[in-house]
Amino acid sequence: MQLRLRYNYRVYPALGQQEALARAFGCARVAFNDGLRARQEARKNGEPYLSDGELSKRVITEAKRTPERAWLGEVSAVVLQQAMADLNSAYRNFFNSVMGxxxxxxxxxxxxxxxxxxxxxxxxxxxxxxxxxxxxxxRLPKIGDVPVRWSRNLPAEPSSVTVIRDAAGRYFASFVVQTAEDETLPSNEAEVGIDLGLTHFAVLSDGTKIAAPKFLRRAARKLRRLQQDLSRKQRGSNNRQKGCRQGGEGTCEGGRHPAGLAAQAVHGDHPRQPSGVRRGPVRGRSRPDPTRQVGTRCGLGPLHRHAGVQGHPVQAHLRPGGPVLPVPPACAPTAAGSPISWICRPGRGTARAERPTTETSTRP
Structure with a gap:
């Protein structure tokens, strides 16, 4: 049984090679869009579905002879053909999905x-x-010899290679390799026990200790530096967009990057807070927001741990104009002098506010 494996490596093209790759990316994108537009127009005009061969001839071969698409010949023809193969595969997947x-x-x-x-x-x-x-x-055709950082050797000759440019501007080469049948490893008499831990990544039975790599803290320090650089850039500028791609704001779509959450977890600042509690001007302290209301299910578990560990006073507003009740740091069963009891459920990390069965009420 043969297996198809994929091996990814980091590549470092020179400035001229980056321009050639950008040109190839653009030509492949134009060929893909031209093919998609041709099939959409054929369907709109009631014409039959364009076959793969007819579409490739119209979009690549005949298009190169026109002045508007003559620059398609500056890149390898295989790049354009593979772009059309991706379009054909996308259509087949769509049709198979519609037909079940x-x-x-x-x-x-x-x-x-x-x-x-x-x-x-x-x-x-x-x-x-x-x-x-x-x-x-x-060596890539019409691009040149690109340096590759080989983390390991390829087991066989690759059948294809995909050059990828990610959002951060990094380049990767992804090789597809077909391997032979699985081979059984030779027997070995040596044995060792491995114990995974927190202080050390692993401790072997022979006494060898492997230090923890601490990827999270290194990523948090890098993210903090990138965010500081990003805060000094003008909004809407190209430099800010570059900093956004490098991870300053997580993602360019405005989403939340996992590294951002990791950095806040490292520094002890939880990213989520219940409504009615907002950050104050002083780091690590919170103050109530009188314009927002907290319901009976406020979910103050993270703030409980935050206040209990670091001793930061946290307060919550029950309703606009209502009393401000301190949240017990250790999840005390009842807030003294208040008709609201704070109940902490063990193991869930959340708290809920309940009104006791008394005649006392905070409603006007």
Missing amino acids: KRKGRKVAAPRFRSRKDNRQAIRFTRNARFAVLDNGRL
């Missing part, structure tokens, strides 16, 4: 690619005659 032949969730129709997409990729097959040179560089 494809398992899993429904697949939408192909959409146009944008130059603003965070991920750009092109693929070279063996027909493109790419090669891994003896000096460790990757």
